[in-house]
Structure formats: structure tokens, C-alpha cells
Amino acid sequence: MSASKGVLLLAVLLLIAAIGGRGETVPCKVKDAEQGKVCVCTADYCDYLENPTLTDDTEFALISSSKQGLRFATSHGHFGTEDTYTVQDYTVEPVPEAKNKTIFSRLLDQALDSAFTLESRESTITRFVTLKVNRSKTYQTMTGFGGSYTGAVSYLVDNFKQPELADHLYKSFYAEEGLGFNLMRISIGGCDFDLGAWAYAEEEDNTMLDGMDELDERDVMRVGHIKRLVEVSGIKNLRIKGAAWSAPPWMKTNNRWTGFGRLKKQYYQTWADYHLKWVKLMEDNGLPIWAISTGNEPLNGIFFMYFVKFMSMGWTPQTQAIWLNDHLGPTIRNSEFKDIILFGNDDQRYSFPHWFKMMNYTRPNSVDYLDGLSLHWYWDEIFGSSLIDETTDYAPDKLLIVSESCIGDKPWQRSAPVLGSWERAEKYTRAFLENIKHGFHAWIDWNIILDEEGGPNYVDNTVDAPVIANTTTNEEFYKQPMFYAMGHFSKLVPEGSIRVDAVPSNVNLDCVAFLRPDKKIAAVLFNSGRADTNITVVDSERGQFTVNVPAKSIHTLLYS
Ligand SMILES: *[C@@H]1O[C@H](CO)[C@@H](O)[C@H](O)[C@H]1NC(C)=O
Ligand SMILES: *[C@@H]1O[C@H](CO)[C@@H](O)[C@H](O)[C@H]1NC(C)=O
Ligand SMILES: *[C@@H]1O[C@H](CO)[C@@H](O)[C@H](O)[C@H]1NC(C)=O
Ligand SMILES: *[C@@H]1O[C@H](CO)[C@@H](O)[C@H](O)[C@H]1NC(C)=O
Ligand SMILES: *[C@@H]1O[C@H](CO)[C@@H](O)[C@H](O)[C@H]1NC(C)=O
16 A cells, blocks of 8 residues: 555545544534524534543533534533633634645544633633532433424435435434434324325225325335434434324314314214324334324314414313223223323413313313323413423323424514524523423424424424524535534433432522433533533532533533
């Protein structure tokens, strides 16, 4: 081999190391966007973070993201250190660099630069807070985190020029070196994030549900994608939750996809059978189903038909109690899929806990068929968390899941993606913290990717998403700050982690902490303030250390 060939080989090897085999750390390729920074992924470059390892009991690892541009910057330190550690915020310095320096080496430099330094800073308005973690005081056990694979997602992914780009999307969310998601929501038939309304057994009066033993053409691609996702991400136990937006029109009182329409009474059993057949269909096609809900946003077809233009079917708590108690519940529990998790409500917080009380009033103990209560987060800022507490008092021991979340759904919000918005990441962070502190076990976000307009959505009900595709080229996508915000919760908090007590001494910090199955502690720390903050972490079993974190930053702390 000639010397030049040797250099070339070395360069190629370094390149492969930089763009990552499984488990490799690759820094964010930062791009300035409209309102902040996004991370760019292309077919041959996407950022990942290998999960940090700890060498001894006093060591801790801290993963940090900030408004300025840190994205999963990792640093290590030790309990018992007198000095204050400092998480250096992202700074862009004009680098007089050699022309031949590759983008990869520049990015690696940036990543190295973002490590800890012990230098003291001339702080102006430094604040401080003490965080006490008590691993003996325990709360709920976490089920996990996830996103949704809609027809819109499938459509965008299918348009990617290179299949490697799709693999990066899948790994970014579901691989260990990605966000470590383990949950996924999919629609039973279509939803608004599709190219059109659709359902299985659409043909008029198909009361035998003929044809439901085969995938609808609109599901073939999506099921194929999800199987590829499972393969490339290496996820061991993907938990899929299904929900139907609407029955086919012939089963409904108004014979339409949307509007004021309910299920006709004579089809209550048919609609239960439809769910069972769908579960079997997915299982037969290699996607075992973990859970189903009683139907997406039942109040859309009762109160909100003038606003909601997409597929929906109305239920009152009374009619749903009858359907669940007399049809769906027995059908599922007497089938080979009797262990499937059944979630109720799948609607907004304002219907909690009244919905379940009314159900029980109509069919005593119908709520017993429900393993879990499913919530959409959209009105959380208006309807307080006391509604959640009242619900858990009324129906304790239910699995609590947020099954849909996104930003841009309100008339007063911009309904399109805002590229680089840290404010939207903060909204996510606050919502995750609040709901987890009120006992939630799981969170499933909405579309994992959308286009620049926040679609496709067949009725233009566009919103933001954690990843936005570039549909001009179909050769790259952008990870929004919201992506990292969710990752700060999901990445180091695996299924089976138990929430433990974590109490900050003042409002300068918001946080939750977990005891993981491997007995390590993972804590999410959120500094929403405009100033940097000294956080002293005190764990009675481990000791303490102090770290200075930048203004507007989110962190995940890991220690033994
Ligand atoms: C924060 O820590 C730094 C470094 O140790 C120290 O100089 C500063 O006084 C601390 N600020 C507060 C408010 O404790
Ligand atoms: C990069 O450029 C510098 C200065 O122009 C040169 O000395 C060096 O040999 C170059 N390195 C490579 C690997 O080409
Ligand atoms: C931690 O919580 C346990 C259980 O509630 C309690 O007995 C113990 O006193 C607490 N420890 C500290 C240091 O607060
Ligand atoms: C449900 O209804 C039954 C019968 O009306 C009642 O006895 C029971 O207490 C109710 N359950 C709850 C949790 O309210
Ligand atoms: C998509 O890529 C094109 C071509 O590189 C570029 O002009 C455009 O700004 C990109 N779109 C976004 C939203 O960044």
C-alpha cells in the first residue's frame, strides 16, 4: 500500500468513526434557523450520544442542552469535589481555521470544547439552589416514552432520497444512542395526519369486516417502515399503542368521517370486533400490539364538530361505558389478546375526572376494564393539574399516559413549525415535569417528523414536530430543540425506573429524579431562568457536588 493510499484509508476510517457505527457519539451539526439552532442530519451525518458510563461510585455524568446551542453535551465529574463545576455554554467563536479542516474535525473540536472547565467565572447575577435527592422515598414506576408513526410520517419518509436518512430518523428516536424511546402510537386506519380519511372495511355494509385479514394498501408502507425502525434501532421491546379516529362512515349516525356523528347502536359489537381484528392483523404482520384506547378524542364528535374538520367519532362517557362494558371489554378479555392494555378517554384534561365518574354511573365498574387513562396535553396550561390528582384519587392504580402532544394547535399559536424554537422546548419540559410529578408513567408525543409547513395533514390542521424534513431536497432533516427536551427525559430513564424524591430549595430549578433498574440515579434538571445557576446536588447516600449551569438549559444527571 502506498503512503497516500494509507492516508486515504485512515481518513476513511476516521470518517466512519465520525459518522458513527452503533453506539458511537457524533456531535450535533448545528445550523442557525429562524428562531434558534437546529441540528442537521443527512444520509451520511447525524448526531448521536452513546450513553455515558461511570467508572466508580463517586463519578457523575451530566448531559446538557441550552438555548445557546448545547445539544447533549456530556461532561463528567465527582461527588465530594470542593470546586464548582461549570457547564460551558455554547459559544460561536470565529475560527481562523485551515481550509482543509473537515466539517467533522470542526464538530469534534466543538464537542471537546463543551466539556467541563474548573475556571471560576465572573458571575453577575448567579443564582443558587440546593437539590436534595432521596432515593428511599419512591413514587410511580415509569413505562417509557415515545412518538407517533402516522400516515404523514410514512409519506415523508418514503420521499427521502436515500434510505440511510430514514434509518437516521429511526435511530435518532429509538436507538440507545438516540433518545431511547420504547413506545409508539399508531392510528387504527387513518387520522388527520394522513393524505385522506380512511378505515378498514370501508365498503358499505361490510358487517362481516371482510378483508381485515390483510393490510390495507395505506398501511403496507407504514408497517414496513416500523419493522425497519425496529431492526435498525435495535429496540428490544417496542410497545405499540393503537387508537381509532373514526369508524367507517356506514357504521355512523351521520354517515360521514367527521361532524356530529356517533357509532350506530347496531354496530357496537362490529366495532369491538374491528378492534380485535386489527390487533390480530398487526400481530400477523410482525407488529405485536401492546395497547389500544377506546378511541381518539371522543368529544370532537360531540362538542367540537364546528372546529374539528378531521376524522372523528363522538362518544359521551355514557355511550362509551356501554360500548366498553358490554362489547369491547368482553371481546378483548375473552380473546387470545386478553392481556392487551386498554386505555380510556384519550382526550383532554378538562374531561378528567368527570368522564370516568360518568362512565361508572352508567355502567358500574366499567372503568375496571381500563388498565390505563390516556390524556392529550393540549389544554394543560389552562386546566390545572388538580384535575389529575382528583382522577388518581377516584381511580387509583391506573397507568397514566400522555398519548398526544405537540405545539401549534391553538388559534393563537403559529400552527407551522418554528425552526430552532427554544421556547417550545421549554413548554415541553415544563409539561413533562408537571405530569410526571403528578404520577404519569408514560408520554407519547405526536408525529415524529413533519414537513416545513407542519403537515402533510389532509385538512391542514398543521402543527410543529420535534423533527422537520426538508422537502425541497428530501435529503436532510432538522432536529428541533423539542427533540432534545424530550430526550432529556427518555434517554437515561429506561422502562422500570422508579421516580424518587427530588426537592429543590427554591424555584430557580425544576426537576424530577428516578432510580433506574440498574440502581443508578437519573435526574432531569431544568433552569428556565435568564441567569446561570449554581446547583448543589445533595444525595444522603452519595454526598454532594456543585455545578454551575447556564441560563435557559436542561440537563440529565446520572450517578450511582
Ligand atoms: C457560584 O459558584 C461560583 C464558583 O464557585 C462562585 O464563585 C459563586 O460565588 C457562586 N454563586 C453563588 C450565588 O453561590
Ligand atoms: C492542511 O493545510 C495546512 C496548511 O495549509 C498544511 O500544512 C497541511 O499539510 C494540510 N493538511 C492536510 C492533511 O492536507
Ligand atoms: C428519605 O425518605 C425516607 C422515606 O420517606 C425517610 O425515612 C428519610 O428520612 C429520608 N431521608 C432524608 C435524608 O430526608
Ligand atoms: C361505581 O358505581 C357503583 C355503583 O353505583 C358504586 O358502588 C361505586 O362506588 C362506584 N365506583 C366508584 C369508584 O365511584
Ligand atoms: C432545504 O434545502 C434547501 C436547499 O439546500 C435550502 O435552500 C432550504 O433553505 C432548506 N430548507 C430549510 C427549511 O432549511
